[in-house]
Amino acid sequence: MTKMFVGNLPFSVTEESLRALFTPHGTVDKVALITDRETGQPRGFGFVEMPNAEAARAMQALNGTDFGGRAIKVNEAKERERSQGGFRGGSSRY
Numbered sequence: 001m002t003k004m005f006v007g008n009l010p011f012s013v014t015e016e017s018l019r020a021l022f023t024p025h026g027t028v029d030k031v032a033l034i035t036d037r038e039t040g041q042p043r044g045f046g047f048v049e050m051p052n053a054e055a056a057r058a059m060q061a062l063n064g065t066d067f068g069g070r071a072i073k074v075n076e077a078k079e080r081e082r083s084q085g086g087f088r089g090g091s092s093r094y
Helices: 015-025 052-062
Strands: 002-007 030-035 042-050 073-076
Touching: 002 052, 015 030, 015 042, 015 052, 042 052, 052 073
Parallel strands: none
Antiparallel strands: 002 042, 002 073, 030 042
């Protein structure tokens, strides 16, 4: 499976509409739209997972195309380093 980053999405996008965009290029395994933790508003990007060969074709076909009036960006997602949590800096005094 390949996880793709899909950026510059219109804020009106739904998981269903994003799935429909990718389906002609192969089997869509998973779709996730990212929302702001505090407001619940869309952040304008998401992730789509597809089998490797199909994902490569979808990236080539869809990157830079118009979707909802915006030129979307589609590329392979990079794993994000997870923070360890805990102390985040600032004054060490109580």
